[in-house]
Amino acid sequence: MDLGFWTLQALNALQLSMLLFLLSIGLTVIFGLMHFVNLAHGSLYALGAYFGASLAAAGGYWTGFFLAPVAVMAVGLVLYTLLIRRMRKSGPMAQVLVTFGLIFALLDLTRIVWGDLGLPMNAPDILSGRVAFLGIEYPAYRLFVVALGLGVFAALAYVLSRTQIGAMIRAGVDNDAMAACLGINVERLFFIVFCVGCALAGLAGTVAAPLLSVTPDMGLHILIPTLIVIVIGGLGSLKGAIAGSLIYGFVQTFGAVLAPQLASMLIYGLLAAVLVIKPAGLFPAKG
Amino acid sequence: MLELQGLDKSFGAVHVTRNVSMKLERGERRVILGPNGAGKTTLFNQIVGELTPDKGTIHLAGQDVTGLSMAGRARQGLSRSYQKNTLFDGLTVEENLGLAAAVHTGHATRLWSDSLAKPEVREIVAEVANQVNLMPYLHAKVSEVSYGVRRQLEVGVALATRPMVLLMDEPTSGVGPEMSKGFHDLLNNLPRDLTILIIEHDMDLAFDVADTITVLNYGEVVFDGLPEAARGSKLLKEIYLGSWQDA
Amino acid sequence: MFRHNTLRYGALVLLAAGALAHAFTAGYFGLEILTEILILAILVLALDMVAGFGGMVSLCHGALMGVGAYAFALLSTKAGISVPLSMVAAVAITGAGAWVIGTVCARSHGIYFIMATLAFGQMAYSYVFEAPIFGGDDGLGGISRPDLSLVGIDLDDSRSFALFCLAALALVYGAAVITLRSGLGRSLSGVMHNAQRMRALGLTVWRVKADVFGVSGMIAGLAGVLAAQHSMYISPGLLNWTVSGEALVVVILGGLGTLVGPLVGAAAFVVLKHEVSALTSYWHLVVGGILIAVVLSRANGIFGWVEARWGAKLDRRLADTTRGTEAQEVTGDA
Numbered sequence: 001m002d003l004g005f006w007t008l009q010a011l012n013a014l015q016l017s018m019l020l021f022l023l024s025i026g027l028t029v030i031f032g033l034m035h036f037v038n039l040a041h042g043s044l045y046a047l048g049a050y051f052g053a054s055l056a057a058a059g060g061y062w063t064g065f066f067l068a069p070v071a072v073m074a075v076g077l078v079l080y081t082l083l084i085r086r087m088r089k090s091g092p093m094a095q096v097l098v099t100f101g102l103i104f105a106l107l108d109l110t111r112i113v114w115g116d117l118g119l120p121m122n123a124p125d126i127l128s129g130r131v132a133f134l135g136i137e138y139p140a141y142r143l144f145v146v147a148l149g150l151g152v153f154a155a156l157a158y159v160l161s162r163t164q165i166g167a168m169i170r171a172g173v174d175n176d177a178m179a180a181c182l183g184i185n186v187e188r189l190f191f192i193v194f195c196v197g198c199a200l201a202g203l204a205g206t207v208a209a210p211l212l213s214v215t216p217d218m219g220l221h222i223l224i225p226t227l228i229v230i231v232i233g234g235l236g237s238l239k240g241a242i243a244g245s246l247i248y249g250f251v252q253t254f255g256a257v258l259a260p261q262l263a264s265m266l267i268y269g270l271l272a273a274v275l276v277i278k279p280a281g282l283f284p285a286k287g
Numbered sequence: 288m289l290e291l292q293g294l295d296k297s298f299g300a301v302h303v304t305r306n307v308s309m310k311l312e313r314g315e316r317r318v319i320l321g322p323n324g325a326g327k328t329t330l331f332n333q334i335v336g337e338l339t340p341d342k343g344t345i346h347l348a349g350q351d352v353t354g355l356s357m358a359g360r361a362r363q364g365l366s367r368s369y370q371k372n373t374l375f376d377g378l379t380v381e382e383n384l385g386l387a388a389a390v391h392t393g394h395a396t397r398l399w400s401d402s403l404a405k406p407e408v409r410e411i412v413a414e415v416a417n418q419v420n421l422m423p424y425l426h427a428k429v430s431e432v433s434y435g436v437r438r439q440l441e442v443g444v445a446l447a448t449r450p451m452v453l454l455m456d457e458p459t460s461g462v463g464p465e466m467s468k469g470f471h472d473l474l475n476n477l478p479r480d481l482t483i484l485i486i487e488h489d490m491d492l493a494f495d496v497a498d499t500i501t502v503l504n505y506g507e508v509v510f511d512g513l514p515e516a517a518r519g520s521k522l523l524k525e526i527y528l529g530s531w532q533d534a
Numbered sequence: 535m536f537r538h539n540t541l542r543y544g545a546l547v548l549l550a551a552g553a554l555a556h557a558f559t560a561g562y563f564g565l566e567i568l569t570e571i572l573i574l575a576i577l578v579l580a581l582d583m584v585a586g587f588g589g590m591v592s593l594c595h596g597a598l599m600g601v602g603a604y605a606f607a608l609l610s611t612k613a614g615i616s617v618p619l620s621m622v623a624a625v626a627i628t629g630a631g632a633w634v635i636g637t638v639c640a641r642s643h644g645i646y647f648i649m650a651t652l653a654f655g656q657m658a659y660s661y662v663f664e665a666p667i668f669g670g671d672d673g674l675g676g677i678s679r680p681d682l683s684l685v686g687i688d689l690d691d692s693r694s695f696a697l698f699c700l701a702a703l704a705l706v707y708g709a710a711v712i713t714l715r716s717g718l719g720r721s722l723s724g725v726m727h728n729a730q731r732m733r734a735l736g737l738t739v740w741r742v743k744a745d746v747f748g749v750s751g752m753i754a755g756l757a758g759v760l761a762a763q764h765s766m767y768i769s770p771g772l773l774n775w776t777v778s779g780e781a782l783v784v785v786i787l788g789g790l791g792t793l794v795g796p797l798v799g800a801a802a803f804v805v806l807k808h809e810v811s812a813l814t815s816y817w818h819l820v821v822g823g824i825l826i827a828v829v830l831s832r833a834n835g836i837f838g839w840v841e842a843r844w845g846a847k848l849d850r851r852l853a854d855t856t857r858g859t860e861a862q863e864v865t866g867d868a
Contacts, residue, residue, distance in 0.1 A: 037645050083826070086830070091644075092644045092645040092648070093591055093644075093648075094829050096591075096645065096648060097782070097783075097786060097825055097829045098825070098826055098829050098830070100779055100782075100783070100825065101783075101821070101822040101823070101824075101825030101826040101829070102822060102826065103822070104818040104819065104821050104822030104825070105818070105819050105822030105823055105826070106822075107818050107819075107822075108816040108817075108818040108819035108822070109819065111815075111816065112816060112819075220776070224652070224656060224775070227649060227652075228653075231646075231649060260664070261664050261665060264656075264657075264660030264661075264663075264664065265657050265660055265661055268653045268654070268656050268657035268660065269657060271649075271650075271653040272638065272650055272653040272654055272657065275639075275642055275646055275649060275650040275653060276638055276639065276641070276642060276650060279642060279646045335734070356733075357733050357734055358733045358734075358735075358736050358737060358738055358739070359736075361733070361734055361735055361736030362736040366734075366735075367734055369731075373728060373730075373731045374728075374731075375723070375724055375727045375728060375731075376727065377727065378535070378723070378727075382535070382720070385720070386720060386721065386724045386732070386735070387735045389717050389720065389721070390721070390732070390735045390736045390737045391735075391736070394717040395717050395718070395720070395721045395737055395742075396717060396718055396721065396737075396738075396741065396742060396745070397716060397717040397718060398712075398713060398716050398717075398718050398745070398749075399712070399716060400716060400717065401715050401716060401717065401720070402716070402717030402720055402721075403720065405717075444731075444735070448735055448736060
């Protein structure tokens with residue numbers, strides 16, 4: 001186990017973390033801001049992968065990369081107007097059940113439109129090679145995923161801390177009633193945040209497609225890791241999302257190579273511990 | 288029976304309880320008065336166990352309960368009623384009392400028999416129902432009875448654990464003057480050896496039922512003594528009405 | 535706290551009659567479906583106990599069922615313990631595990647409680663999936679049913695096994711009713727309404743939640759044992775959270791907090807699944823749609839809706855008819 005081995009695993013961990021970050025940031029801000037538990041977030045990720053794969057087959061990787069998130073955002077818009085807006089005031093169980101129903105429904109809708117077999121999607125040519133990096137040769141595409149995740153993190157950090165809308169979002173997460181009293185159109189803010197969250201989920205799916213298999217149940221597989229990330233990291237905050245993603249990515253990756261039988265149990269044990277001791281997570285937006 | 292020594296509590300920069308000490312003898316009825324923001328509720332919550340004091344001790348019948356949980360103190364004989372009705376709405380009056388009584392008798396955790404069918408539980412339920420005038424309403428659902436009856440039940444539930452010390456948080460809150468008189472009668476109906484500590488706003492009621500009065504202002508005890516002495520106190524007038532009389 | 539009313543008794547009688555009639559008239563496939571319904575009914579009964587009567591919505595009950603199944607399979611096939619003893623042990627093990635989960639999660643509420651149970655369920659799932667003793671993805675086979683030849687019953691016969699499961703369901707229903715009507719059950723109801731008040735009265739709240747969760751776990755474990763005996767083969771998929779999710783769907787579909795509703799839900803769900811699956815492979819779309827529809831309708835599932843509309847009227851009608859007869863008897867000789 002030389003430096004090359006550790007570098008390889010660290011990069012793998014980082015790549016997994018960044019993928020999860022793209023998914024979890026949308027979900028955590030939605031939960032923190034709207035107090036809405038959207039279990040169907042994983043399904044949006046799957047839709048992103050499917051849209052991406054189809055669009056890429058028609059017009060190349062970058063067509064999928066840029067248009068799939070838009071498509072998923074459109075789906076999110078429809079879901080919001082038809083269903084989610086009505087459930088906003090309902091209790092957590094009703095939201096869990098409805099979004100759980102959405103998971104099932106979207107699962108089969110995906111199968112109806114795209115069939116049961118996995119869809120292939122290739123990385124773009126300029127990213128299909130390997131790059132010499134810290135003593136090893138690492139796939140360029142995976143480095144791209146890492147860079148993308150960090151880029152999105154930087155962009156969101158800027159928006160949240162330096163812009164007006166970012167301030168409004170943070171205010172809304174902190175105290176939505178008070179924010180509304182201050183004249184902030186909280187409803188419209190929720191809508192914008194929700195759409196951006198959906199777009200990011202779609203982006204995560206598109207970006208993941210060349211790496212994982214595009215199958216109807218990919219949304220189900222990624223849902224629990226995403227929930228773990230936001231619960232451990234802390235609800236409603238950017239810091240929480242990145243922290244949770246990194247913790248999950250590294251524990252899972254290194255656990256899988258160092259102690260394969262314990263890896264999964266370890267991460268669930270960590271989740272259970274956080275839920276019981278510090279339910280709001282490590283870096284929650286409030287409290 | 289109940290002894291507070293040097294209780295102190297701050298929330299950040301706000302010093303809500305300042306070195307409060309108090310001693311209640313067995314069977315004593317004491318009322319705590321004080322203007323809004325004097326820290327009565329915070330003090331109450333520390334005695335009951337919902338808040339932990341920063342400094343000081345609380346002794347119940349000689350035992351130090353300062354570190355004990357709310358449930359632990361209840362099992363030691365401390366009971367409280369709430370200012371806002373905190374009842375089990377979907378259940379009947381009898382079932383509400385039964386829940387409390389069952390905890391006291393130990394039937395609340397038994398798997399093989401209905402607690403409300405047990406004679407020990409039924410005995411307590413009947414006794415308390417008599418004490419707080421709930422006999423006519425035993426089988427009515429809480430949601431069906433009037434606010435005044437619910438207030439009585441609120442006290443009843445607290446009594447059904449057969450406590451040694453009863454803490455009442457603004458028991459006549461939201462209730463009209465005839466009901467207040469009823470409360471006076473209710474208190475007289477309670478066992479004489481039950482120690483009662485009441486937070487009240489209603490001065491007349493306080494002077495009516497109290498053996499002793501404690502007045503809090505800005506978190507500290509400014510008066511501790513007999514009602515007659517408090518009645519004529521210039522200090523009290525100042526605290527409640529402000530000193531805008533001629534010097 | 536649980537009470538029977540006319541409608542609930544009626545529904546129980548109908549369900550029992552229907553099950554018996556079906557058991558004696560149906561062919562092989564009909565009996566298989568009946569057994570599936572009965573085992574699912576036992577599982578969702580366990581779930582309704584904690585979710586409907588205790589406010590503890592659990593997404594680990596599928597995993598608990600799986601624990602019961604695997605414990606039974608391992609004890610009876612690999613540890614050489616007799617089938618009846620393995621059954622008892624499996625139920626006890628599952629109950630103990632559930633008690634621990636209940637204790638650990640006792641202070642979590644709402645969505646956090648749901649996710650905590652999900653975490654524990656997935657922990658069990660991944661452990662069973664990865665530890666070689668459980669056979670991994672291949673699962674465990676060679677499981678046998680209890681030997682009742684002493685009383686002349688052959689449980690390898692589908693009809694006998696279905697009736698065996700019906701008997702188990704009746705037993706479990708009785709146990710659930712006794713638990714919910716006991717002092718513990720009343721305290722649970724108090725805890726669900728207002729845990730803080732119960733604490734202020736001196737109740738050790740976490741213990742009540744854990745104890746009920748433990749009883750519920752035992753019932754779920756029995757469902758697992760029967761599931762293992764039914765198919766004589768088990769795989770890790772039994773513990774996946776989607777199984778727990780489906781159990782929750784069934785409880786909601788039937789009627790949360792009615793105890794009888796989930797039984798109705800189980801029958802409806804399994805029948806619907808088989809009917810729809812025969813027509814299309816998009817069964818999940820139907821489940822999803824139904825779930826969304828039930829939640830949006832704000833009705834408490836099928837049975838809950840029926841009870842809300844007609845339950846009170848039925849009780850009053852029955853009370854009136856008996857009163858009428860009494861009055862006639864009194865004035866009869868006028």
